[in-house]
Amino acid sequence: MTDQQALLATTTSAVRAIIDEKVAELVAAGTARPKVGLVPTMGALHDGHGALFEQARAENDLVIASIFVNPLQFDQPEDYEHYPRDLEADLELVTEYGGDIVFAPSTQHMYPGFPDAPHIRVSAGQMGQMFEGASRPGHFDGVCTVVAKLWNILMPPPPAVFRSYFGRKDAQQLAIVTRMAKDLNIDVKIRPVELVRAPSGLALSSRNVRLDDHGMEKALGLSKALHFLSDQATRGEPLDISAARDMIRAHENVDLDYLEIVDPDTLTPLTEEQLAAPLEREALALVAAWVPPVRLIDNMLLSP
Ligand code: PAF
Secondary structure, three states: OOOOOOEEEOOHHHHHHHHHHHHHHHHHOOOOOOEEEEEEEOOOOOHHHHHHHHHHHHHOOEEEEEEOOOHHHOOOHHHHHHOOOOHHHHHHHHHHOOOOEEEOOOHHHHOOOOOOOOOOOOOOHHHHOOOHHHHOOOHHHHHHHHHHHHHHHHOOOOOOEEEEEEEOOOHHHHHHHHHHHHHOOOOOEEEEEOOOEOOOOOEOOHHHHHOOHHHHHHHHHHHHHHHHHHHHHHOOOOOOHHHHHHHHHOOOOOEEEEEEEEOOOOOOEOOHHHHHOOOOOOEEEEEEEEEOOEEEEEEEEEOO
16 A cells, blocks of 8 residues: 555544555455554654665555653653644655555644643653663653653554564664563564665764764774674673773763663673673674764674
């Protein structure tokens, strides 16, 4: 289903009616198990979202985008207030990216009684309190609550299969929603979408435009440190995190927040012994640093 203006629904009943109808049409046309892909977004779409839609389009019969600026995941009220909102432009982009359906509910529709609701929320547990969660209390609980609601609202009826797309750039978010689907037995397959890098190695981010040439040079320290660790892992050498951290700190005014190597499923940091021995399974290197005037995050899967 492509080449048509994406259908807009703003309520749960409207979006479910559309999904039911489209799935029934696909089944009637001979698709035994229609594949339905969801790309959850907060709008303000840009080419970075393009890769999510591209993969969802390639892998599914029906592509749904959700556009909802989720107040529960902002720790600063002014960031929530000032978050860019332009539904008309987003609708055009979803259509351009090949999406079929847009679900764009109001805050009151998602959380009737907000800000006193919702009373029941999902906790991301310890995985939500480390790394990015340490500087943004409650952020990942808010992400889990909205993503669980979106999955419940948008899950297609049988015999369709449901997939949800998340970028590897936000590695902690990806690990947490993957764990949530497993821990809460939600019948959705998480599909990670590869992080996109500039030829220089810099992970693409909308924040990069705020870096001047010097800033860009300093920012490259992050991906260089990650590649250094990745090369060590491939060669079966001990992982020298201290040397990798020094590669980032060597740049003037760069403030390293964290560089850790963790288990990709639980985000538990590897022990000294695990770092000293050749990797037995994939590990994930996570990094965040202030490269004035922006805070950057990056990550890389380390393969044995
Ligand atoms: O990654 C995002 O844009 C948001 O955290 C998400 C997954 C859409 C939930 O609001």
